[in-house]
Amino acid sequence: MGKKKNPPLSAQFEALTIKKQMKILAAKAASSKLYYREIIDEFEKTLLHAFLERHDHNVLQMSMQVKLHRNTIALKMKKHRIREKEKKARE
Secondary structure, eight states: OOOOOOOOHHHHHHHSOHHHHHHHHHHHHHTSSOOHHHHHHHHHHHHHHHHHHHTTTOHHHHHHHHTOOHHHHHHHHHHTTOOOOOOOOOO
8 A cells, every 4th residue: 555645844834823833933943042032033024024025015004914003113124124115116
């Protein structure tokens, strides 16, 4: 009888809930040599990039979805040196 093939680890990880994925990442981060603040800052920066891309760099739209004031988002972008998307040239 043929053995069932297991899906690749990336597919297995993707199938997990976000909370389970975060537990795995938290355990990995805790065993790394990074400081707590470095881990939190990197996560925040990555999350900001993802939300900005999702909302086409529309900070107001993003702020309404994530329930965070647009000025707070702007401060976090400044902290992480994330630039606003260049405005498209008007034709």
